[in-house]
Every structure is written in structure tokens, then in C-alpha cells.
Amino acid sequence: MPGPGEFELIREYFSSRFQTGARPGSAANTVVLGIGDDCALLNPPAGKTLATSVDTLVADVHFPANADPYRIASRALRVNLSDLAAMNAEPLWFTLALTLPQSDPQWLAPFARGLAETADLYGVTLVGGDTTKGPLSITIQVTGACEKPLRRDGARAGDTVFVSNQLGAAAAALPIALGEMVGTAEQRQQMEAAYYFPEPQFAVARAIGNYASAALDISDGLLADLSHICEASKLGAELELEELPVAGLAQSMNAECNTESALETALTGGDDYQLCFTVPEQHLDTVDKLNLPITAIGRMSAEPGIRCRLHGNPWQPRGSGYRHF
């Protein structure tokens, strides 16, 4: 039996949940016209710079095709919002380009619910989209407004490198997320949080906005992403690995191996969506007093490349981050 046509499908699952003006927060009253015309019409907040980012999640590349659609939607939107957070932008709007093998209400209903609940949580409004037939993939573009954007290219030699929260949980979670292993109940819960409900670090970004010299979110692994700050700022970095905040899940999943395997996971594993940022010396005291969930892990240096030390001894990871091809 064929599913509903594209227009009924969009109307039923998205338009009704994302009525213009129905979302809370300030984003809703910037939407002149939402889903359903050739374009959405939007009034950007006066005097602010727009920040926009697009990410595609492909089934069986970025998430298991048979994963719970509610969780897929949560992950897809959160991963995109993380880019706004990393730029210190406040979320306004997003669009959804959804490619589906078939129009299946059993899949669409929880997906739309996951999307709507995540959007509500972060005060971002769905303003348009496209639904096409093909192999499952999800492209979301988020747009936000910012006054003090945190770019990658502002670091200076001597700036301290920080990361938010812990690293390595998402990469450690992968074997459980993929069903390759079961894990303990606690590990499954940590996997769930790390992999499907990563938290865009808006609060940290807002707090450090006046003090950080550069920032990004860690999507491809700390070493790979820090190297983008290094390249954009034409610098290198020295990391003290004993300072690295390794997530409990990375420790417990690597318990049978050793501490260095957990370190490796925290350094090179992707998908954590924590912030990595740099702070000039004159702001270190102020940032310290903000009581943020952040850890200083090293310093920017004039010499290109990233050098890791563990208790003072040079330490070389085996991998350097996720490659998309």
C-alpha cells in the first residue's frame, strides 16, 4: 500500500508541529512565513551577524539505519546546533532536507516528535524543508544570530587550550550504538546520552564569548579539530595529556586494555561535540572564576603541529581523527 504523498506527509508530520509563531522564545517572531511556500520569509534580528551551518547525516555512515527515529532526529539537530554553539550564536531557524526510502508513518511520527522536542528545548524553529525519495539521509541547516562570534583563526601563541566537559564518550559508545556489543546497563545509558543526546555547549560559549580567542566544536576528534584552530591561527599546540578529561565511558570501555587506550579514544574519537577553545593569559583568572565545566589541557605555540606529553614524556597517538572518505 503506498504511503501518503509528499505534501500530505509534510503537512501531517512537520507543518502541524512547527506552526509559525507556535515555538517558544524569540526566534518565532522573526518568522514571517514558515513551511509551505516556495521560500520561508524571515526577518533577521537587527544589528546582529547571522551564523549558519549545514550537516548531513547518512544512514549507516553517521547513525545505524535501524536506530530509533526519535533518537536519530535528536542527534541530527543537536549535532547541527553544536556548530552554532561553537560560534557563540543563539539559535533562530533550521531547515530539514529529509531523504527517505519510503513514506512510512511508523518512522516519521517518532522522527518528527524527536525533532520538535529537540527544537523546543533549544528554542529553534523549523522554517522549511524538502522531502525526497532515496537512501535515508538527513540534512539540517541551522541559522543563529551572534554578537561576538568565536572563530577559529584568533588564537595567539601562549593562549591556554581548554575543552568543555569530558571527551571520548561518543567514540567509546560506538560499539554499543552499533549493536556490536551489549555493555552494562550504565554503559548503555552513557552511550545513549553521548551518542544520541549530545549537548550543544551554548552555556559555555556564552560565558567565554568575551574572553576566548578561538573556538570550535569537537566533531572529528580533539587532535583533528584542534589542528583546524592551529592551521587557521597559523600556530601549533602542546598538550599535557594527564590533564585530559577522559569520559567515564571511555575509561570503562577501555578498562580491559589500559589508560593509554582511553586517552587515545579521548584524543582521536569523534562525535563528542564538546568545545575546544583558547584563552589569552590576561583572561585566565576571569575564566577560572566563571566556574565552568572546562579543563585547561595545554597551550598554543608558535611551532606548527600538535605535540602531546604524558607526565612530561612525549606521547604519540596511533590515529589522528575521523576521515570522512
Next chain:
Amino acid sequence: MPGPGEFELIREYFSSRFQTGARPGSAANTVVLGIGDDCALLNPPAGKTLATSVDTLVADVHFPANADPYRIASRALRVNLSDLAAMNAEPLWFTLALTLPQSDPQWLAPFARGLAETADLYGVTLVGGDTTKGPLSITIQVTGACEKPLRRDGARAGDTVFVSNQLGAAAAALPIALGEMVGTAEQRQQMEAAYYFPEPQFAVARAIGNYASAALDISDGLLADLSHICEASKLGAELELEELPVAGLAQSMNAECNTESALETALTGGDDYQLCFTVPEQHLDTVDKLNLPITAIGRMSAEPGIRCRLHGNPWQPRGSGYRHF
């Protein structure tokens, strides 16, 4: 041999061709930061409304997977720009989410060239994107600025229905585009133009911006798309099919059948990206004097549904437009 990694790939094929500020036109100086950070940073033109639209083209659904990548890029961007034109918005920025089975320079080089040349032609700037591994598909989101948006919901009963240029060429071209038939040299040339180089109707939209009551672009077939104006405006329409401007290709491809087959193609075939719009009676004389490539084909009416007449006799098409699922 593995292709280049994602970052080298993006840098080589896109960043170098789409340097911030390197594009002509006014869009370039609204770009604070283009490709390469977590987000693009954009300064929207003061006092204008933004219009944004996203479309996905999936290989072997929306274009033949083995088609020339230059032509695929042209079609992908033009189809998206058509939504801006239909809203009477001037193009500013676009993003590209590209999913590729492998990182293949033989494919990427002509694709990037097609995208850059099309972008130049319409004065739109690539500001960001994502490259992922998976089944070939292209998602483009375009954003423009408008002062007098042309929505779907402004038509009134008695307004005259117009279409721009001719209809049916793209649908008639499909068997040639898919390689199912060869066609004459002239037909192949017309296929090329209709299918891979559709022209977003910016000039027509700009000219009618002050006079039209509703507008959209015809992507799914005239009947399907006009029904969106009808629904949004809570009206119906009466069409006089002898007025319908049927494209030469639709006529020549249906020559062995009959005129009614050509009419059917023009009424229900998708992918033409011509405008369909409505004009209130008091503006008809003014619009007539603009000497635009447009044709009056009927009127909006209070009675819901679309009724077609051919030389005064009721006429019922077999299909009603493209269904995506």
C-alpha cells in the same frame, strides 16, 4: 587508491573557487566569513526580509547518476534559485551538502566548475557546506533578500492566471535525458536547455512584483502547483487550454500521438521552473505593457478545484502532477 580526505577535498574544489569577496555583485560584501569555520558569518542587508529554500536532488530520482557532473551542478543550483525567483527575492548566499560514494576528482572538478559558473551567472555566493560519504545526492539551500515577496496565498477570485515562457519542455525531455531515446539534434539541444539549464525567472518576478497577487514556480507540473495557489488562497481556477504555451519540444516529442498528449505534458509535466502567477484585474493593462514572455491562461474562481476547458469544452487530464512518493 583512496581519494583525498574531506578537508583537502573541500579546500581544493570549493574553497578556492568561492573565496569570500571574490564573487561579483552585492552578495559578496555581506559575507563576513565563508567556508571553513563551524559556521559562515553573514550580514543580512538592512531592512529586507530574507527568503530561504532548500532542495535535495537524489541520483536516479532527480537526475541520472551517470549524467555530466557539470550539468548536474547547473541543474541543482538553478532549481533552487528558481524558488528565490518565485518569491521575488534577489539571490545572496547558498550552501551545498554533497553526499558522494567516493571522493573522485574526475567527478568533483566539473561539478565544482558547474556550480561556480552558475553561481557567478546569478550573483550568489557559496558560504558553507558539508561533504559526506554515501549514495550520491545534492542538497542546496539558497537565501535571498526581498522587499516585495510573492506568496501563494494572495490570489483573489477573478484574478487572471499567467505562466511564463512555455511549459512541458522538461517533461518531454526526460526520455532523452534518461537515454531511453536519442531524439533529433534539435531535440537533444532543447532537452539540454530544459533539463540541465532551466532559467530561474528573476526578471519576470521583478517586473510583476508590484502587480501580482500570488506566485510560485512550476516544479511538479502546472496543475499540481496551481492547486497550491488555489489551496493557499482558498480558491479554484478555470483554465482555457487553447491558450497554454506548449513548448516546442513537448509538441515535437508528442507529434506521433496528438495535440492532447502535448497538452497533457504541458499541464502535468514537472521540472519546467516557469512561474505561475495571478494578477488582479486593475493591474492587467500595466502588466500587458511590460512586454514580458508571459501568457494569460485562465482565471481564479471562488469554486474550489481546477477546471480545464479546450475550445470551450470541458477537458480532463489523465494525470495531475508528479508525486514524490
